[in-house]
Amino acid sequence: MNTEQNKALARDLLKAYDEGRMDDMMAMHSPNAITHMSGQDNSNDAMREVLGMFQTAIPDGSHTD
Amino acid sequence: MDDQAQQNKDLVLRMIRAVQEGGNLDKLDDFFAPTFVDHSTFSGFTPDRQGVRNIFQHFQDALSGLKVEVLSQVSEGSRVMTHKILYGMNNSPLFGIPASNKMIRINVMDMLQVQNGMITDHWNVVDQVSLMKQLGVLPA
Numbered sequence: 558m559n560t561e562q563n564k565a566l567a568r569d570l571l572k573a574y575d576e577g578r579m580d581d582m583m584a585m586h587s588p589n590a591i592t593h594m595s596g597q598d599n600s601n602d603a604m605r606e607v608l609g610m611f612q613t614a615i616p617d618g619s620h621t622d
Numbered sequence: 623m624d625d626q627a628q629q630n631k632d633l634v635l636r637m638i639r640a641v642q643e644g645g646n647l648d649k650l651d652d653f654f655a656p657t658f659v660d661h662s663t664f665s666g667f668t669p670d671r672q673g674v675r676n677i678f679q680h681f682q683d684a685l686s687g688l689k690v691e692v693l694s695q696v697s698e699g700s701r702v703m704t705h706k707i708l709y710g711m712n713n714s715p716l717f718g719i720p721a722s723n724k725m726i727r728i729n730v731m732d733m734l735q736v737q738n739g740m741i742t743d744h745w746n747v748v749d750q751v752s753l754m755k756q757l758g759v760l761p762a
Contacts, residue, residue: 560698595729595752 575619577612579605623697630736631697634704637741642708643690645682650675655740662732662746664717674744680717685710685726703733712757719757726756 558566566585573582583605592604611618623631637653640646650671660669667673667680681688688710696703708728713721732746754760 595749596755 571620574608574612577616579609579612582608627697627699627702629739630700630702631695633736633739634697634702634734634741635692635695638690638692638704638706642678642681643688645678645688647675647678650678653741655737655742658740658742658744660744662744666717681708681710684712684714684716684721686713687711700736701733702736703731705731716757719759722757724756726753728753 570582570585573579573585583601586601586604588601590601590604591599592601593599594604594607597603597607633653640649641653654671654674656671658671658674660667660673663669663673664677667677685708688708691707691709693705693707695705708730709725711723712726713723715721716726729749729752730746732744734741735743751760755762
């Protein structure tokens with residue numbers, strides 16, 4: 558994939574999060590993805606848990622440019 | 623990456639080594655434009671070139687032996703993004719918080735806009751939760 562395709566993937570990922578489509582968001586990650594979150598396990602499961610926590614706490618949260 | 627993007631990346635790395643890490647604040651004006659705007663100003667610091675001078679001096683004072691480890695850099699067009707870790711011995715107050723007398727690591731992602739060989743704008747995200755835990759302000 559080229560740079561613009563990578564950017565589009567990242568935007569799609571944020572859109573999926575904003576729309577609460579967690580399964581779609583996780584499908585955009587490699588099964589072996591490593592998430593470097595401070596103080597957290599670096600697995601996809603841990604990322605899903607943390608992001609789910611944000612969605613629960615801020616259900617109408619969204620990303621802007 | 624085109625030549626301009628590579629030159630911008632090199633400029634930012636030279637600035638980090640000479641000014642932010644090296645503490646040569648007399649070189650700051652060689653890198654930052656007079657019209658520089660900081661869009662991520664720390665509380666108590668002005669969003670201009672003098673504000674950068676003050677925050678860099680504050681880090682030099684608060685974190686002795688300050689080092690900047692650059693983990694990655696991405697440059698495209700006129701923007702350079704850097705993921706870096708600032709670390710040093712915190713033996714003087716940092717942002718008004720008493721010295722922890724510990725080695726402190728500050729995880730930073732920043733973006734600099736470069737125009738005509740000078741840095742004109744800055745945005746950043748700092749892992750403040752981790753920093754506050756290290757300083758003993760939040761529970762570890």
